[in-house]
Amino acid sequence: MNLVKLYDTTLRDGTQAEDISFLVEDKLRIAHRLDELGIQYIEGGWPGSNPKDVAFFKDIKKEKLSQAKIAAFGSTRRAKITPDKDHNLKTLVQAEPDVVTIFGKTWDFHVHEALRISLEENLELIFDSLEYLKGRVPEVFYDAEHFFDGYKANPEYAIKTLKAAEEAKADCIVLCDTNGGTMPFELVEIIKDVRKQIKTPLGIHTHNDSECAVANSLHAVDQGIVQVQGTINGFGERCGNANLCSIIPALKLKMGLECISDDQLKKLRALSRFVYELANLSPNKHQAYVGNSAFAHKGGVHVSAIQRHPETYEHLRPELVGNMTRVLVSDLSGRSNILAKAEEFNINMDSKDPVTLEILDNIKEMENRGYQFEGAEASFELLMKRALGTHRKFFSVIGFRVIDEKRHEDQKPFSEATIMIKVGGKVEHTAAEGNGPVNALDNALRKALEKFYPKLKEVKLLDYKVRVLPAGQGTASSIRVLIESGDKESRWGTVGVSENIIDASYQALIDSVEYKLHKSEDGEAVLK
Numbered sequence: 001m002n003l004v005k006l007y008d009t010t011l012r013d014g015t016q017a018e019d020i021s022f023l024v025e026d027k028l029r030i031a032h033r034l035d036e037l038g039i040q041y042i043e044g045g046w047p048g049s050n051p052k053d054v055a056f057f058k059d060i061k062k063e064k065l066s067q068a069k070i071a072a073f074g075s076t077r078r079a080k081i082t083p084d085k086d087h088n089l090k091t092l093v094q095a096e097p098d099v100v101t102i103f104g105k106t107w108d109f110h111v112h113e114a115l116r117i118s119l120e121e122n123l124e125l126i127f128d129s130l131e132y133l134k135g136r137v138p139e140v141f142y143d144a145e146h147f148f149d150g151y152k153a154n155p156e157y158a159i160k161t162l163k164a165a166e167e168a169k170a171d172c173i174v175l176c177d178t179n180g181g182t183m184p185f186e187l188v189e190i191i192k193d194v195r196k197q198i199k200t201p202l203g204i205h206t207h208n209d210s211e212c213a214v215a216n217s218l219h220a221v222d223q224g225i226v227q228v229q230g231t232i233n234g235f236g237e238r239c240g241n242a243n244l245c246s247i248i249p250a251l252k253l254k255m256g257l258e259c260i261s262d263d264q265l266k267k268l269r270a271l272s273r274f275v276y277e278l279a280n281l282s283p284n285k286h287q288a289y290v291g292n293s294a295f296a297h298k299g300g301v302h303v304s305a306i307q308r309h310p311e312t313y314e315h316l317r318p319e320l321v322g323n324m325t326r327v328l329v330s331d332l333s334g335r336s337n338i339l340a341k342a343e344e345f346n347i348n349m350d351s352k353d354p355v356t357l358e359i360l361d362n363i364k365e366m367e368n369r370g371y372q373f374e375g376a377e378a379s380f381e382l383l384m385k386r387a388l389g390t391h392r393k394f395f396s397v398i399g400f401r402v403i404d405e406k407r408h409e410d411q412k413p414f415s416e417a418t419i420m421i422k423v424g425g426k427v428e429h430t431a432a433e434g435n436g437p438v439n440a441l442d443n444a445l446r447k448a449l450e451k452f453y454p455k456l457k458e459v460k461l462l463d464y465k466v467r468v469l470p471a472g473q474g475t476a477s478s479i480r481v482l483i484e485s486g487d488k489e490s491r492w493g494t495v496g497v498s499e500n501i502i503d504a505s506y507q508a509l510i511d512s513v514e515y516k517l518h519k520s521e522d523g524e525a526v527l528k
């Protein structure tokens with residue numbers, strides 16, 4: 001099996017994305033996870049750029065990585081000075097990385113416009129910057145910036161720049177689609193020509209401006225390229241870099257090329273989510289291979305078929321990349337969705353049971369009113385339990401009142417809720433404040449119930465989403481509230497719909513509390 005080396009630039013090009021910034025501590029943690037995944041090269045940053053990147057290279061030396069090599073990034077020397085006087089090249093060597101990668105100009109237009117030097121001077125910049133680095137660091141890679149655009153504009157000159165890097169004995173020459181506009185069919189023809197003229201091992205670095213970064217990387221490998229650069233989740237300048245979360249499984253599972261082990265591949269989804277978390281971004285649920293929806297089935301026809309054989313609607317087994325099959329319930333559902341969901345919740349159901357059809361009709365009718373169960377699986381489970389008669393009533397709400405008051409125009413509004421509940425034969429009447437009416441109602445409900453069910457103290461309200469649903473024929477517009485709650489072990493979503501936002505929130509809060517009580521080992525056991 002051929003070996004393709006992976007070069008991750010999440011910590012450098014990834015941080016060039018709008019909204020993405022990592023602390024040194026984050027970078028160190030990500031480097032460890034990339035190492036565990038089996039990434040061979042980790043580009044940590046540009047030490048000539050800022051003190052944070054200098055600190056990263058200092059700190060990473062104290063860390064023990066199992067196999068990955070650390071690369072420092074920078075540019076060729078500035079014009080009119082020798083390499084030994086160039087601050088950027090000096091800091092690259094001082095960072096003492098395993099690899100230095102420098103980028104240089106390939107496109108004559110850039111040489112004239114961005115560097116404002118002659119084409120000949122640019123060749124000297126490339127040659128003597130690489131020559132200076134060789135011998136001072138263990139490995140030197142050359143990123144041929146704008147290679148494909150440069151080749152299209154002036155192929156002879158573009159190849160000359162690669163030859164300058166080859167003469168200086170660069171260990172790998174990386175062809176970059178810097179502006180991300182190259183089409184796969186163009187890239188293939190260009191690489192074929194390069195391979196006739198350049199014998200140094202080649203790498204690929206693509207951007208996603210025309211949504212072709214992954215396709216271009218895979219075509220490049222097909223053409224004999226041995227190093228693939230990219231980032232986790234495709235983070236990167238403008239529309240991003242080639243997404244390693246898609247490239248890695250494609251290399252291994254579609255092209256049969258060894259790059260990481262099977263066990264490492266199973267860590268892919270966890271790494272993707274870890275990097276989103278440290279970047280403080282919500283994961284893209286529709287992301288190929290690793291997203292929540294990547295193997296989520298909604299249409300009844302699909303669910304029926306995957307239950308007979310998963311390959312009918314899955315291009316590979318999700319477990320291979322650490323993901324899993326999910327069955328969604330919606331108004332596109334058929335009986336198969338309900339049965340699959342019931343199995344997930346360990347509820348016994350029979351496809352011929354009239355209850356299955358009753359639940360299905362119920363869901364369709366509720367979705368028509370604005371309910372949505374895709375993000376509210378806890379409400380769905382309670383709905384099934386109610387239909388099957390296995391739902392337990394832990395408490396009843398006699399009534400509640402919410403007051404939202406602003407006593408002076410300069411004062412913050414004040415929210416208070418009172419609630420009366422009944423548990424067994426006991427009535428509890430409590431009041432609580434909150435930073436808004438829903439928060440006050442949540443506090444009052446839990447204050448009243450915690451006395452009977454102390455396990456509710458573990459529940460936290462994690463997310464609250466409100467959506468105004470347009471009015472239907474003859475109906476007023478309504479509000480859908482989705483609440484995400486969690487405890488030490490898990491998270492669950494609940495939903496409420498009403499013309500009144502407090503009532504919709506109340507329904508979702510009640511479901512959240514009921515779900516927690518059901519999932520606690522035994523309803524009676526939590527009742528003191």
Ligand SMILES: CC(=O)SCCNC(=O)CCNC(=O)[C@H](O)C(C)(C)COP(=O)(O)OP(=O)(O)OC[C@H]1O[C@@H](n2cnc3c(N)ncnc32)[C@H](O)[C@@H]1OP(=O)(O)O
Pocket residue numbers: 013016046048049050075076077078079103104105114115145178237
């Ligand atoms: C394709 C890529 O992604 S390349 C990486 C891009 N990433 C970044 O730019 C992030 C980090 N960059 C930085 O921190 C800063 O740009 C620095 C510290 C590197 C340089 O800062 P400054 O000296 O202020 O320069 P500035 O940011 O304006 O960049 C333009 C300079 O870079 C020079 N330059 C650009 N590319 C190259 C190159 N390949 N080789 C040598 N010099 C280059 C330009 O000639 C220009 O120099 P001049 O000001 O002497 O005319």
Ligand SMILES: CC(=O)C(=O)O
Pocket residue numbers: 013103143144145146176177178179205207
């Ligand atoms: C080197 C690099 O980041 C690019 O050409 O896009």
